[in-house]
Amino acid sequence: xxxxxxxxxxxxxxxxxxxxxxxxxxxxxxxxxxxxxxxxxxxxxxxxxxxxxxxxxxxxxxxxxxxxxxxxxxxxx
Numbered sequence: 001x002x003x004x005x006x007x008x009x010x011x012x013x014x015x016x017x018x019x020x021x022x023x024x025x026x027x028x029x030x031x032x033x034x035x036x037x038x039x040x041x042x043x044x045x046x047x048x049x050x051x052x053x054x055x056x057x058x059x060x061x062x063x064x065x066x067x068x069x070x071x072x073x074x075x076x077x
Contacts, residue, residue, distance in 0.1 A: 001031075004053060006042045007069035008060065011035075016065070023059050027051050046072075 011017065017035040020042060024033045029050025034043045042060070046053065057067045 001075050002046045002048055002053075003073045003075055004044055004046050004056070005071045006057070006060070006067050008035075008040050008042055008065050009068055010065040011037060011040060019063060020060060020065065023063060024056055027056060027059060030056065045075075 008020070011020070014037055017037045020035050021033050024030050024042065024044055029047035031045040031047075032043075035041070036043065044056075046056070053070060053072060057070065060067055
């Protein structure tokens, strides 16, 4: 599993938060999804064998939000 943090722009209201969380949750291999509205960040766990970070980025950008930065940290199990 990887811990991923994405810096987002374009979130204008709290309903954006739930839309992003739901879209990321619908992707296979994502877990512990948390959108930090005030910080403009998305944090989640990712199984890179099921879904790639670029797939999450694409899903978010299709909704009209911009991914400005991505940080990934591999977790040893």
